[in-house]
Amino acid sequence: MKWEDVCRLYPDQYVKLNVLDFYLEDDKKIVTDVALINVIEDSKLATRELLKSKGNTIVYHTGSEKIVIEVRNPTGLRGMRL
Numbered sequence: 001m002k003w004e005d006v007c008r009l010y011p012d013q014y015v016k017l018n019v020l021d022f023y024l025e026d027d028k029k030i031v032t033d034v035a036l037i038n039v040i041e042d043s044k045l046a047t048r049e050l051l052k053s054k055g056n057t058i059v060y061h062t063g064s065e066k067i068v069i070e071v072r073n074p075t076g077l078r079g080m081r082l
Contacts, residue, residue, distance in 0.1 A: 001034055007062040014046035015039050017067075019056040024071070031058075031067035 006015060021033035040046045040059065050059040060067055 001036060003031060003034060003067055006034060006036060007064075010036075010039055010062050012061075012063055013039055013041075014043065014059055014061050016049055016053070016057065016059050019058060019067075022069075027071050029069040029071055031069065034067070 006017070016037040016039075017034040018037060019031050019033075020035055022029045022031045024030070037057070040049055046059050046061075053059060058067070058069070
């Protein structure tokens, strides 16, 4: 399902999604295709669901025109032997 369709069907709501397709632009992941898991009624519940999310599962608000996720590269030398 396209993000625009989710926004049209569920305006001004939090939704839990599975990311199916995206492209990279600089250090950002631009999501183009999603699978709707459920609609979240409350912002506190949305925060809890976001904190539990792993992998390609995200929580996002349909008030946003695009889904843009900042990609962070891990830094540090943990586990490296010099």
